[in-house]
Amino acid sequence: MPGQCGCGTQVGNHFHSFGCQDCxxxxxxxxxxxxxxxxxxxxxxxxxxxxxxxRSGSPFDLH
Ligand SMILES: [Zn+2]
Ligand SMILES: [Zn+2]
Known part of the structure; x- marks a missing residue:
């Protein structure tokens, strides 16, 4: 889906393979x-x- 990247670059079909898998x-x-x-x-x-x-490290250590 074409759109605009956060840096201001217009993302067209040429860059269709780039998109955040998460958001x-x-x-x-x-x-x-x-x-x-x-x-x-x-x-x-x-x-x-x-x-x-x-997750993989030691238990979360709160200060
Ligand atoms: Zn960008
Ligand atoms: Zn994202």
Missing amino acids: GAALCATCAISLESASYCSACAADLLETRTV
Whole structure:
């Protein structure tokens, strides 16, 4: 689905393969972050990595 990336780049059919798997946001080739053969926006990628860190790491430590 064509749209506009968060950085302001117009995302047309040429970049149709780039889109966040999580929130569905349009992503240009520069902003798309590849994780496990899927593309995510920076926000969802950070969310995903953070979740994974918490799950696989030691118990969450509150200050
Ligand atoms: Zn996203
Ligand atoms: Zn972008």
